[in-house]
Amino acid sequence: MSKDPKDTASPACSAHEAGDAYMGFAPRDELIAFLNTLLEAERAGARICQRTSHEARDVGNQTLAGLMAAVRDDEAHWCAVLTKAIRDLDGEPSTTTGTFFEKAAAIADLPERVKFINRGQGWVVRELRRTLPRIRDDALHAQMRAMLDGHEANIAKAS
Numbered sequence: 001m002s003k004d005p006k007d008t009a010s011p012a013c014s015a016h017e018a019g020d021a022y023m024g025f026a027p028r029d030e031l032i033a034f035l036n037t038l039l040e041a042e043r044a045g046a047r048i049c050q051r052t053s054h055e056a057r058d059v060g061n062q063t064l065a066g067l068m069a070a071v072r073d074d075e076a077h078w079c080a081v082l083t084k085a086i087r088d089l090d091g092e093p094s095t096t097t098g099t100f101f102e103k104a105a106a107i108a109d110l111p112e113r114v115k116f117i118n119r120g121q122g123w124v125v126r127e128l129r130r131t132l133p134r135i136r137d138d139a140l141h142a143q144m145r146a147m148l149d150g151h152e153a154n155i156a157k158a159s
Helices: 028-058 062-088 100-105 110-134 138-158
Strands: none
Touching: 028 062, 028 100, 028 110, 062 110, 062 138, 100 110, 110 138
């Protein structure tokens, strides 16, 4: 056996050739499923915020109406971002609205509904925090980081 370290060393690192899953990153199909789950949740959020904004306006609560309209616009923006991201991965964007809409719409008391909407925003935050380290693509990572920041800001506004 040679004492020359070159003879016993492993070949040059080829980690750059390894697939995303091997390196701890989410594979394409998992990312598409994750993004579609978020898309369905954002669609539900946009719909319930729209409804809540109208109902708040109907009872004369312009502050709440404005807040819910702003959150609705944010949710709609993320729907567009998620749809594009899914297509960029050659995936098919879901057309489903998440069950969050029905659950939130069943809450008649508007302040209680807003608390529920905020918990939904919190769910998105948790899912993004859990998944962000597994997103290898820099552009998608930046978009999802911005989505996380936006949801944290919405939570702060509605608290």
